[in-house]
Amino acid sequence: MLEFSRLTLSDIDKLRPYILQEKNCTCDYTIGGLVMWRDFYSTEYAICDNSVILKSKDTYNDVTTMFSLPIGENIHRCIEEIVRYCRSHDLPVAFNTITDESLEPLLSTFEKHELYTNENWSDYIYRAEDLVKLEGRKYSNKRNHINQFKRAYENYAYEEINNENLPQIRNFYEELCSDIDFSSKMAMEQEDHIKTIEVLENYDVYGMSGGMLRVGDSVVAFSIGEAKNDILFVHTEKADMRYKGVYQMINNEFAKHFVTDGIEFINREEDVGDMGLRASKQSYHPYKLAKKYVFIVR
Numbered sequence: 001m002l003e004f005s006r007l008t009l010s011d012i013d014k015l016r017p018y019i020l021q022e023k024n025c026t027c028d029y030t031i032g033g034l035v036m037w038r039d040f041y042s043t044e045y046a047i048c049d050n051s052v053i054l055k056s057k058d059t060y061n062d063v064t065t066m067f068s069l070p071i072g073e074n075i076h077r078c079i080e081e082i083v084r085y086c087r088s089h090d091l092p093v094a095f096n097t098i099t100d101e102s103l104e105p106l107l108s109t110f111e112k113h114e115l116y117t118n119e120n121w122s123d124y125i126y127r128a129e130d131l132v133k134l135e136g137r138k139y140s141n142k143r144n145h146i147n148q149f150k151r152a153y154e155n156y157a158y159e160e161i162n163n164e165n166l167p168q169i170r171n172f173y174e175e176l177c178s179d180i181d182f183s184s185k186m187a188m189e190q191e192d193h194i195k196t197i198e199v200l201e202n203y204d205v206y207g208m209s210g211g212m213l214r215v216g217d218s219v220v221a222f223s224i225g226e227a228k229n230d231i232l233f234v235h236t237e238k239a240d241m242r243y244k245g246v247y248q249m250i251n252n253e254f255a256k257h258f259v260t261d262g263i264e265f266i267n268r269e270e271d272v273g274d275m276g277l278r279a280s281k282q283s284y285h286p287y288k289l290a291k292k293y294v295f296i297v298r
Contacts, residue, residue, distance in 0.1 A: 002085045004044035004055055009035065009198075009205055015045065016207070018052040022071045025231060026123045026290050027269045028097040029071065032208055032226055032235035036195040040188065048081050049074040058096055058294075066096040066294070075105045083297075093297035099290055112298040120273035122289040124281045126266045128232060131255040131284065138285055142248050149245030153215045158253045161203065161210035161222065169212055170200045172219035173238055188272060196236050199224060208235065211254045215243060221250035230264040251284075 005011075012031055019031055027033035034043065034054070041056040051072025058066045070078035086093045095106060106113070134142050150156065159165060173196065182190050199206055210224035221239035225232060234254065239246040255266060265287065271278040 001088065002046040002048060002053060002081050004046045004053075007035065007038040007043040007045055007054075009202060011035075011045070012205060012207070015052060018071045020228060023229060024069075024099060024102060025125060025265070025267065026097060026099060026292060027233055027235070027267055028068065028292070030226055030228055030233050030235075031206060032199075032224075032233060033269075035206065036199065036235060037191065039195075040191040048072075048078050051075070051078050053078055053082060056096070065091050066094045068097050069095060069102045069105065076109065079105065079109055095295040096292070098293040098295050103293070103295070106295050110295075110297045114296045114298060115293050117291045117293045119289070119291075121270050121292050123270055123292070124268045124284075124286045125231075125288050125290055126268065126284060127287045128255065128259040128263050128266050130287075131252065131266050132259050134252060142252070142284070145245035145248040146252055147245075149243065149249045152244065155216050156220075156249075157214045158257070159212050159214065160257065161212055161224070163204075165212060165219075166200060166203055168219050169222050170197070172222070172240075173197070173200065176238060176240060192236070196238065199236065209258055211250070211257055213239075213246065213250050213253065221246050223250050223254040225254070225258070227258065227260070227263060230262055231267050232258055232263050232265070233267045234269065247280075 012035060015034070016031060019029060019034070022029045037043070041058070044055045046053045046055070048070070049072065051070045051074060053070045054068040056066060057064050067082050069075065072078070083093055098106065130139070161169060177193060182193050199208070203210070208224050208226045210222060212222040213220050220243045223234060223237040225234040227233070232255070237247070237250060239250055241247070259266070268281060271281050
């Protein structure tokens with residue numbers, strides 16, 4: 001019988017080898033995507049047949065306990081164990097964060113099922129070359145914002161995040177949020193704030209990559225993500241909007257510095273139904289939206 005443990009920071013090194021072998025293109029199968037949101041979704045994991053099985057609470061659906069597609073060597077054997085676990089705990093058999101590419105093991109196992117998706121949870125995936133070069137008329141507005149930033153703040157500089165500048169970035173983020181009453185914000189915004197601080201305080205533990213912008217001696221923006229296979233994932237990006245063009249600038253600088261040989265795409269995650277965020281992500285002309293399905297066995 002599967003035995004699940006609550007996912008914690010100390011489990012990152014245990015899970016990383018499984019995550020790195022997983023070909024799924026969505027942020028849900030990255031260290032940042034999993035660990036940063038582990039408390040929000042009450043994520044637990046179990047090891048089975050050299051595979052990892054993730055269980056979480058999905059508060060947006062009637063079926064609250066769901067499983068990801070197992071990551072590892074024997075997917076079908078793990079699916080059998082999930083079914084056994086659900087039956088013994090009187091739970092429906094349900095899976096989430098399933099993509100078009102990962103549907104086959106479930107379709108070949110379960111004839112009767114329901115399948116649905118929500119566009120709010122689709123990941124925005126871009127061609128890496130597009131976000132690095134910003135070429136063509138469709139990116140002229142982005143280039144204009146970047147050029148305005150460069151002209152206005154000639155003393156700007158980009159740096160990779162390291163142990164020496166981390167304290168300054170933490171101070172910047174705390175000051176940036178000092179006037180925000182997070183108790184009045186939605187739960188997801190609250191959790192994003194909490195886990196952004198956690199990442200900055202446990203940067204080496206997370207093992208991700210990041211960059212920051214300075215204007216003079218002042219930090220004005222930072223971005224943190226990770227690379228897996230041929231995709232660069234952007235997990236958190238914060239900036240002081242008093243500096244015009246700062247978001248376009250940090251977006252482009254992060255892409256230019258971390259799109260290395262072998263990186264073909266950039267995943268900038270979901271818009272979660274936020275219309276402002278949706279407009280911003282669409283303005284960068286995604287290559288595709290990676291749909292995520294809920295798969296419920298009947």
